[in-house]
Amino acid sequence: MLQLHVLRQDTAGVKARLSKKHFADLDLVDAIIALDDERKKLQLSFDNNQSVVNSTSKEIGALMAKGQKEEAETKKGEVAALKATLQPITERLAIVEKQLHDELVKLPNLPAEGVPMGKTPEDNMVVREGGTKPALHEGALPHWDLIKKYDIIDFELGAKITGSGFPLYKGQGAKLQRALVQYFLDFNTAAGYTEFLPPFMVNEASAYGTGQLPDKEGQMYHMPADGFYMIPTSEVPVTNIFRDDIVKETSLPIKMTAYSPCFRREAGSFGKDVRGLNRVHQFEKVEIVQLTHPDKSYEAHTEMVLHIEKLLQSLELPYRVLALCGGDMSFTSALTYDFEVYSAAQERWLEVSSVSNFEAYQTNRMKIRFKDEKGKTQLVHSLNGSSLALPRIVASLLENNQTPEGINIPKVLQPYFGAAVIG
RNA sequence: GGUGAGGUGGAUGAGUGGCUGAAAUCAGUAGUUUGCUAAACUGCCGUACGGGUUAAACUGUACCGCGGGUUCGAAUCCCGCCCUCACCGCCA
Missing domain, CATH: 1.10.287.40 (Serine-tRNA synthetase, tRNA binding domain)
Structure with a gap:
């Protein structure tokens, strides 16, 4: 707040x-x-x-x-x-x-200086693009067909077990998830982020701290018997590690990364956007979070954006970076850059990461502070970004890298995946 | 799930109704001393919301897991809840 x-x-x-x-x-x-x-x-x-x-x-x-x-x-x-x-x-x-x-708490965070004017996603500003869109062969398929062709992800079985939007990953599909998670975590820890594996459910105070409550209650799965919420992102447990703490100024910036499954009810989402892996109720994600000195948060934001960009480049995916306009930014954010990858068969840009600076909005709720050199207590700034959300990365990898012989795995993933092709 | 013990400031830990916002030790910090390092000595050292000041000084209130209650007065007594630890049971 x-x-x-x-x-x-x-x-x-x-x-x-x-x-x-x-x-x-x-x-x-x-x-x-x-x-x-x-x-x-x-x-x-x-x-x-x-x-x-x-x-x-x-x-x-x-x-x-x-x-x-x-x-x-x-x-x-x-x-x-x-x-x-x-x-x-x-x-x-x-x-x-x-x-x-x-x-x-009804007041949203204030947008930062350079945030573009605008109300809808159409008003977001393309900052830059990278990578090249592939030329697909004759008869190329969207990922929801490819996963059947190679039998790597099964939505029907997931629906049988749980409900729609809970995919079941099989064989190489499951291994690809594991490979991506591991690669992303290694990439982040190499850049100085400390790895955490947090609880996947949080209590009310934590959900409140990062701003999921009170306004986004309907987006989370709730376990009323225990008062817990399934996390919609590991940002929630990870940022809350330092709730009510006064940290040492010298310990800033605190850089954290975590893998977790993410659970989202996505109430009210229908239509073509939600086909296949484009929108699901449970998905895997690796997150990066920073707590910084208030003077350094924009620097950190830039650093995080470049970090994500390098990660996408290493996966050889066509991507673009968007500066979100005031109307499209989240309630709690002061500045957000989105990353989208191009998914060639469905000819759509898919959001795979969102890098935000919350300034002191979250930390004011969570009371995460430090003492400056004058001994005055100040709020730290918090930031986070996905690095990355898996389903849409997978959708784009499958579609962009398909050949009549199989799906090529990017070089950096091959050591983790143990093969060069899904075939 | 059962039984028992316990939750006090950054840490350890004293404190069973007023002299306790809280001893002591450690850590931290400023200084003195000292060829360096180390050590010794001295001061300071919780948070929040107010008043006050150019800024300080100074000053009021609340907070000893959380929420209620008893009392003129509660860290201390009573009730409820949460959490931690130990043992037993169950179990990946």
Whole structure:
């Protein structure tokens, strides 16, 4: 969530940036500031009253010790009267604090300087493209046919076992998953990211910390008996490692990577976009996360974008980098670059990575802080990016690398996969 | 799942109703001393929200797993929950 002092210091600027994100309820900003004013007033009057209660209680203790019962009883009466006046203040304060918080989390993160204007995916800006689109042979197939031809992924069986959107990987299909995960993790750890294998379910506090709750509740699978959520990305458990911590400034940046399956309900997604591997309920993903000094987060973002780009280049896939426009960025993000790979048979660009800088939006919720050289506590910045989401990489690999003889495996993957061709 | 023990500041750990926002030790940090390193000595050293100040100083309140309760007063007593550890049971 946004920091209150930002709203106070530059109310007009905040509103302008919220509009860039196509957030309509600008009056909410004023309402929040008004709530905070009330909160301060209540807090002050509570503190002053409580202060008297505390000191009087001490006097009572001293009187009792001296055996001056009568005087003590008089003081008790005073305290009781004070506490009676205190009660409505306390109650109101609790209401105002809750309200203030509930309203504050409704504000999305503010878009950064260079974020393009716009509302829909069409307004996203292509930053650059790389790789070359392949020329497919006569009779080339989309991946949903290729997986049947080579019997490597079975959607029907997955649906039988669980439901639609839960693919069953078989034989070389399963091994390809394992090879990709391992390759991605090795690529990330070689660049200084520490590997984690996190829990695949999280509690409410963690889901809240990264911003999945309260607004994206419907996107996650929920286990009501235990109050847990299946993770939609390992960003959630990994970023929460440092929840409520004050880290050493010298430990920044903290660079983490993790593999996990990801579970997404994708409620309300229908149509041609969802065919085959394009959109599924469970998929494999390797994620990178950084916690940085607030002055260094944009530098880190650039570094992460280049890192993902190198990874895609090593897979020899045609890709492009998009700067998301204000309206298409996620609620919590200040700057997002998406990576898309071209899937030649279906002639579509598929999103395989999203690299975002959340600035202090997530860390303000999670209270991840550091002490600067003046000893002042500050929030760190958090960033993350997929490196990478497997299904669409697989779709694109299958489609782009198909030949009449089989599917060619990129050189870098061959040691992991143990073969050069799926045939 | 059963039984028992326990959750206190970065760590260890004292503290069973007021003198405890919290001993002590370690770690950290600033300084003194010292050829260097090491050691010794001295000061500082939790978080949040306020008041106050140009900035400090100073100052109020809350917080000892979480939430309630008792009391003039709670880390300390009571209730509920969560978590950790040990043993037993079950099990990959």
